[in-house]
Amino acid sequence: MTTAGAYLSVSRNLDRWRAIAANKPTVALETKYFKANIGRATSIDALLKDRRLFNYAMKAFGLGDRTNALGMMRKVLEQGVDNSRDLARTLSNANILAFAEAFDYAGGKADVTSGDFVKTITGRYVEQALQAQQGETNPGVERALYFKARAPQLSSVYGVLADKNLLEVVQTTLNIPAASAAQPIDTQARLLKAKLNVEDFKDPKKLEKFIARFAAMYDLNNPGAGTAASANANAILYGASFLDQPVGVDVSLLLRRQNAARGF
Known part of the structure; x- marks a missing residue:
């Protein structure tokens, strides 16, 4: 089994995996607190004063390492x-910008009492929890799930460059050295434009093909990374008996692609 196999096991059953992540005691407890209290965070001060609410919101946008x-x-x-000079737009961090757009107190658009708002934030939190859960056994699966969720929203290659996780997936897939990140931003953008079209990620089939290529390249660069992840994912979702079942046709196809990438 490979990273591709583990990714397919999760991506084909996303609703069930989200439910598993949402029902994890720590996730369920924090989500319950957020739902019960976010309606009172009607100002910046109120949000920042309640560290539990603030931390939840930050983690929902992939900013758990910046809660301090x-x-x-x-x-x-x-x-x-609203202004191109605003800090959220100059930090070159797509997650910070998304956070600022959701909690747009300055623009009067942060409707924290809205059911849709709460659903959006808690949904993102569960998605992050799911990805982190998969990352415990295989970071490649975590990256693939992240890419699946975020790539369709891209409007230009600059969005890739503004998100370190998206960039890592693209660099791995296209065999672009990580050191290229030291080049001027416009030089990096020209390189990516020559190698990919972000509009392709809006096509589910093209998106999955790109992720399959990433999974093969990830395993090529990290031998053995997918074995534990695949076994763990399938055992949790289907029970231990799943491990005795044959691998599906699509997974076999991905394995052949992986072997081809290795030159076998």
Whole structure:
């Protein structure tokens, strides 16, 4: 089994895997608190004062490693997103911009009492929890799921460059050295434009083909990474008996692609 096999096991059963992630005690507890209290966070001060709410929101946008950056995030929220010079737009971090757009207190668009708003944030939190759960056994599956969720929203290659996780997937897939990130941003953009069309990611078939290629390249660069992930994913979702079942046709196809990438 490979990273591709583990990814397929999850992506084909996303609703069930989301339910598993959402029902994890720590996730369920934090989500319950968020739903019960976010309606009171009607200002920047109120959101930042309740660290539990703030941390939940940050993690929902993939910013769990920045929960202590209160000063920076206060400036991000105070400036808003309407001006190209606003901090959220100059930090070159797609997740910070998405956070600022969702919690747009400065622009008066942060409707924290809306059911749709709460559903969006909690949905993102569960998605992040699912990806992190998969990353515990195989970071490649975590990256693939992240790419599947975010890539269709891209409008240009600059969106790839603004998101380190998307960029890592693209670099791995296209065999672009990580050191290329040291080049000027416009040089990087020209390189990516010559190798991919982000509009293709809006086509589910093309998106899955790209992810399959990423999975093969990831395993090529990280031998053995997918074995534990595939067994763990299938055993959790279907029970141990699944491990005695034959691998599906699509997984076999991905394995052949992987072998072809290795030159076998």
